[in-house]
Amino acid sequence: MENFKLTEQDRATLQYKVTNKLRELILKGEFRMGERLMQEEWAQKLGVSRMPLREALRQLEVEGLVKIEPRRGAVVTPISTEDIEEIYQLRALLEGQAVVKSLPYLGDEEIRELENLYNAMIKLKADENDVEVFMKLNAEFHRILRESCPWRRIQGFIETLWKGIPPYTPSLLSNHLADSHEEHRLMLEYVKQKDEVRLRRITEKHILRTKENLVEMMNKK
Incomplete structure (x- = not known):
């Protein structure tokens, strides 16, 4: 396995960077199902202390990529491409419906919030620090779009699907931010036009x- 050690300059946001690196390696299939992630070994490989590594493993457990077991530590439980297909197909179906049901209730205040979030996102660069900010702005943008949907069950299903990988996808696909910017611009435009067909x-x-x-990223070895 290649050298993953982080440079001194990289260590400004250690936990974020360590989490991103391990998440990427797990999704790309660098570990076997059930393989242990030894804290001391990976702290050495990444050139960090064990504290940010422990925090990274806790985050990955929330995402369902590792399981922290008594006496064994962190064990890899990778998500497959089939899992990704299921999560994102369901998200497309449910969020497409939710934004349509939410649209009549999105007024001037919500549109201003969406505009502010969009404008903040397009000012960001594709480096790691800005991508971290983008993830938070992106999640908030999507939340506002769907939060006025009166169907409580669909809201619950979507929240479940957002737990895990979806909020962190921008950190894995930072080279596709331009596509996201254009799609967000169109979402905002269709909200203003009250065009439910094109918004969906x-x-x-x-x-x-x-x-x-x-x-595609997961299939690249």
């Missing part, structure tokens, strides 16, 4: 494109 269509396209890019 671009929301579904946005999610399914992300799925395809993520599967």
